[in-house]
Amino acid sequence: xxxxxxxxxxxxxxxxxxxxxxxxxxxxxxxxxxxxxxxxxxxxxxxxxxxxxxxxxxxxxxxxxxxxxxxxxxxxxxxxxxxxxxxxxxxxxxxxxxxxxxxxxxxxxxxxxxxxxxxxxxxxxxxxxxxxxxxxxxxxxxxxxxxxxxxxxxxxxxxxxxxxxxxxxxxxxxxxxxxxxxxxxxxxxxxxxxxxxx
Amino acid sequence: xxxxxxxxxxxxxxxxxxxxxxxxxxxxxxxxxxxxxxxxxxxxxxxxxxxxxxxxxxxxxxxxxxxxxxxxxxxxxxxxxxxxxxxxxxxxxxxxxxxxxxxxxxxxxxxxxxxxxxxxxxxxxxxxxxxxxxxxxxxxxxxxxxxxxxxxxxxxxxxxxxxxxxxxxxxxxxxxxxxxxxxxxxxxxxxxxxxxxx
Numbered sequence: 001x002x003x004x005x006x007x008x009x010x011x012x013x014x015x016x017x018x019x020x021x022x023x024x025x026x027x028x029x030x031x032x033x034x035x036x037x038x039x040x041x042x043x044x045x046x047x048x049x050x051x052x053x054x055x056x057x058x059x060x061x062x063x064x065x066x067x068x069x070x071x072x073x074x075x076x077x078x079x080x081x082x083x084x085x086x087x088x089x090x091x092x093x094x095x096x097x098x099x100x101x102x103x104x105x106x107x108x109x110x111x112x113x114x115x116x117x118x119x120x121x122x123x124x125x126x127x128x129x130x131x132x133x134x135x136x137x138x139x140x141x142x143x144x145x146x147x148x149x150x151x152x153x154x155x156x157x158x159x160x161x162x163x164x165x166x167x168x169x170x171x172x173x174x175x176x177x178x179x180x181x182x183x184x185x186x187x188x189x190x191x192x193x194x195x196x197x198x
Numbered sequence: 199x200x201x202x203x204x205x206x207x208x209x210x211x212x213x214x215x216x217x218x219x220x221x222x223x224x225x226x227x228x229x230x231x232x233x234x235x236x237x238x239x240x241x242x243x244x245x246x247x248x249x250x251x252x253x254x255x256x257x258x259x260x261x262x263x264x265x266x267x268x269x270x271x272x273x274x275x276x277x278x279x280x281x282x283x284x285x286x287x288x289x290x291x292x293x294x295x296x297x298x299x300x301x302x303x304x305x306x307x308x309x310x311x312x313x314x315x316x317x318x319x320x321x322x323x324x325x326x327x328x329x330x331x332x333x334x335x336x337x338x339x340x341x342x343x344x345x346x347x348x349x350x351x352x353x354x355x356x357x358x359x360x361x362x363x364x365x366x367x368x369x370x371x372x373x374x375x376x377x378x379x380x381x382x383x384x385x386x387x388x389x390x391x392x393x394x395x396x
Contacts, residue, residue: 006248006263013244016237017215018229024217030287031216032245033252033261034306039214040249046211047242050204050227051235063231065204089228108232 007033059130061123062088062106071095071104078102080137082130084156086110086144094142102140105130110148111155122152124159131163139167205231257328259321260286260304269293269302276300278335280328282354284308284342292340300338303328308341308350320350322357329361337365 007029014025032040056062057069064070071077071091081102085091091104107122119125130136139160143149157167172190174183183191205227212223230238254260255267262268269275269289279300283289289302305320317323328334337358341347355365370388372381381389 006244006252007261010244010248013237013241016230016234016241017226019222026287026290028215029248030261030285032214033248034285036214037249039211040245043211043214044242044245044249046204046208047230047238047245050208050231051238051242054204054231063205063228087228087232089224092224 056108057106060104060106061108061126062091062104079135081140082136082138083140083142084127084153085142086149086152090142090144100140107143107152110143110146110152112148119155124156127156128159131160131165136165139165141167141169145172254306255304258302258304259306259324260289260302277333279338280334280336281338281340282325282351283340284347284350288340288342298338300336305341305350308344308346309353310346317353322354325354326357329358329363334363337363339365339367343370 010029010032011022011025014020014028015022020028050065054063054065055067057064057072058067059072060069062069062071066073078101081100082105083094083100083102084105084107085094086107086109088106088108091106094100094104105123105127109117109122111117111119111122131139139156141153141156143153153169157169160167171194172187173194174180174187174191180188208227208230209220209223212218212226213220218226248263252261252263253265255262255270256265257270258267260267260269264271276299279298280303281292281298281300282303282305283292284305284307286304286306289304292298292302303321303325307315307320309315309317309320329337337354339351339354341351351367355367358365369392370385371392372378372385372389378386
């Protein structure tokens, strides 16, 4: 049904969702039209409202419909700790674990000079100003454990060091609840070199 | 993020799509807001246009934005054959195989007395009128190979027989390209009893 009928147009439009191929898009289209037109209308309204009104927090750069997101606006959070992550979804993941009570800074990506993504594109000019305000005592680096994420963390750690701010890296190791058999060699190397006395 | 922010509302609204759970909905939300706001707006428009304007074909009952769908309106199709399927997606599947050049009748379900779905709910009063118009010489039954689909096919076959119209059932057997090892016993039984001389 890749045609110009309204049904065909809806199938095509659903392809903008990640990991939705032609078959899934067709199944979603028939599901909505046969069983859930109200859901379809509500989804349309939610898409328009979010696309038009969600911007970035002026303080931490995460996605937010307000100028300052709820975490940055919350004075009860520890103002001396700043956790640096790549994406808004990472903030969600850390918040869900409830392990951390400080503030965040969201890079919205990582350094990637080959793609023209330098320090300014990931907001490090912004981050420097926060360092200089003097509230932050510890920067917790939590970029993704990839080559680009590591390079980005290293760059930020240098920035922090030159201003006398402590920087830490979240631990590498075997994931809790996993099976050792299926853990890759790089992770195991980190787990052994980072072993602690019990 | 199951909250009442616009982001939370979009995550919730995406759950109306089949097989989209909370994690996928969150991933879709971040993808759209970070990388594809135009896609989000186009999807919203396509949802509204389809939800408001797609109805059912007056002739075959499939989903269509016109009173008579393109297949029913196409005079070049064989007007003497009528293929009965359960859902609009089944019409798509048969059309894509390009094996069939006749018309369709879409039940939009199957007989299920326990759920209060009787002959009228699946449009059989409608189908009887088409039988009585006299153009149809063969009814090809292609409801799903389930207990309910079988019962529905049997019911329609009786309706056709009492009006002197031939009814046929699409063949059961091993799926082409499959491996015999993984074919279930019921299908193999049908494949053996339905074997043909070569």
